[in-house]
Amino acid sequence: MQKNDLFFTLALLQVEGIGDVIAKKLLKNFGSAEEIFKAKKTDLAKIDGIGKSILSNLKNPTIFNLAETELDFLEKENITSLYFQNENYPERLKHCIDAPVLLFQSGIIDLSNPKIISIVGTRNITTYGTEFTKNFIEELAPLNPIIVSGFAYGVDIVSHQAAIENNLQTIGVLAHGLNQIYPKNHKKYMAKMEQNGGFLTEFWTHSKPDRENFVKRNRIVAGMSEATIVIESAEKGGSLITANLANDYNREVFALPGRSNDKLSQGCNNLIKTQRAQLITSAADLVYHLNWEVKKKESKTIQKQLFVSLDENEQKIYNFLQNGKELLDIISIECDIPIFKLSGILLNMELKGIIRPLPGKIFEII
Template identity: 40%
Template structure:
């Protein structure tokens, strides 16, 4: 790209010129020269079309903005499903493949709460936390993006076939690896920079001291993204990585407000979205007091009591009425949000 500027010149340049380019391995030069033929191109696009895959390059307008300016961005992306403008409002959730019951509960909680306010959830379509993040988002009718460490013609792990199919209709599956590339171990650290690049922030649910999730977190930090880590039992090997992240400066994730406080794009868009929906003339003064609290984002009933100065029985009664009116809903553990 730096040498030719216009890559179309690569197709017609003499082999001698290609061989003279510095900082490119001879093996790569040989591949470029040998693949400059119409048969190769026909086979390539025949396979792509057969698998119903879209190809996006860094030169295209629909290339994800979040990836355009990260270090070592993927020059080509292979996609199934759709990417929409709302996917710019995304949070990544990653964690251990062997999640504990605590980790599974927390992953489902935060994925559903974020999806319910229009946030796209990004993860790596692996077993454990990744799969729970995607599944929980789909259950909440939200959008989700899965980033693979292999070609789109390989479903890995095979247990996630149903998720693969669901995500294709309710989001997108992305990879930088061409068709035929297997899920090799060294591919996964590479794909982690894409997971963080697509997201405004990243949640690490559970991670051992040496974990791929920590690699994703470090990519996020290098990209200037917020990192949130779920605090865990100091005796659990699955919390050593997340606890260390907190020790090193990641924000402890206790509730969804921790995310809304840090990610200003998320906070502003959520506030605008919620304020547009509420017609305050349809509600009593007491109901409006509570609705204004909820416009700031999901909130626990105890915090509503504190902010409004109303007694707990009144707050609980009004919350029930607002739920029956279909204006609000309870997420988990007496945390409420606007519909």
């Protein structure tokens, strides 16, 4: 984005009464932010939502001072600005009516990969949630997805760290400007985050991590992702807001089930019960429902390497499936492998090109 365009766009977004929705209407009609400021009042007044108050606020010189200060910061810190009509803006987010006109980026983020998922949940993650999150991301690693979360305590930071450990790109969506970090304890993770992705925010340097900013942040997390996965949540929580936003944006939503008396599983269980999320117990569930393509090796190569490339459990499953395709539950019983462990093993075998999933959680040898 050219400096001049960025300056006037920043100024437009500081006009009291103009949010992202009205700003987009104005930009669509006048072509650029600069032309909006040059436009006649009579022409501006024709736009739905533009009244006398906004017309007056457009003439407030303070907005240009604020824009210049912010522009100086962006240039000094080498921060990239993503404009909602440009190619580098998150593609799925472009289709959300309330998406930010501008996003600010630090780090090395490549959004050309369409496999973008968000992982959200409680800040008080349990051992159950931690183990699932780590295993889930490790199982997905061969498909190279981008992992998005909010860089908060609990599920967020566990997801970011697991992505980094598996050499996956990860993006933290912040509820404040890029001149600070919240929580402060997570400053130690910033360098690795920016080497393996980075941060996105719509907020300026004067923005504080206020409560309402986290709700606004959640729409970016949900909107830019193909699917949102809720790991653990109490009956009420910010991750449920993200899940509801994802549903509103017609995105896929998944939730990890838990015991009915577990406080931090009530939110997930309710999402599943009310059909606002699909139950997820492994990475294989996500791959199946999103119809992600799994690259398979040539069958001849498989036959040559089959018995040297399989571990004990994989060999047991392969031997059993030689009798024909079978249900996941039956495989678990006959091979004496718990389902939570079996799902990951089956995904690895699928990635090796040995088996393939069929509708109804049935698997067969290729």
